[in-house]
Amino acid sequence: MKKIEVYKCIFCSEIFDDRDECTIHEQVCPERMDTMTCLNCKFYRDSTLLFQPGGLASIPICLRNIDISEGFKQQCDNYIDDAASIGKSILKQAERNFDPTSLFKMLMRDLFPNNENGNDFELPF
Ligand SMILES: [Zn+2]
Structure with a gap:
């Protein structure tokens, strides 16, 4: 067993194992009001x-x-x-x-x- 660190989108709660991926996602997350999605x-x-x-x-x-x-x-x-x-x-x-x-x-x-x-x-x- 290995403990891993994950990152969660603060808008939609999607989980990412890569910090950069999560950061990029948060900029365009569909649940962000300001992305006008x-x-x-x-x-x-x-x-x-x-x-x-x-x-x-x-x-x-x-x-x-x-x-x-x-x-x-x-x-x-x-x-x-x-x-x-x-x-x-x-x-x-x-x-x-x-x-x-x-x-x-x-x-x-x-x-x-x-x-x-x-x-x-x-x-x-
Ligand atoms: Zn999200």
Whole structure:
């Protein structure tokens, strides 16, 4: 047995065995309010979808139609963490204007990577 020293992010509590790695992470930790990351943004929605027979898929959604499927943005120009500062109508408008098509296509590609239609999945709506 060997006792090891680890480092914990002060924002999200993730554990690192390397001090430098932890330091770098803390500068961009998604749970930091001042990194203006999707997790704290009012335009962010985390959608978990249920597929039969029982598969789950979680899709991060930006109501501004910014692709965050590969990872959260930081220092985003559309970032807003205070809904009062933009007003509820802006949020409602973003929800109305949100286009889920690209998200569904991406999801279908993940679920059926060998589909012959490739990127051209027909949506049922
Ligand atoms: Zn962290």
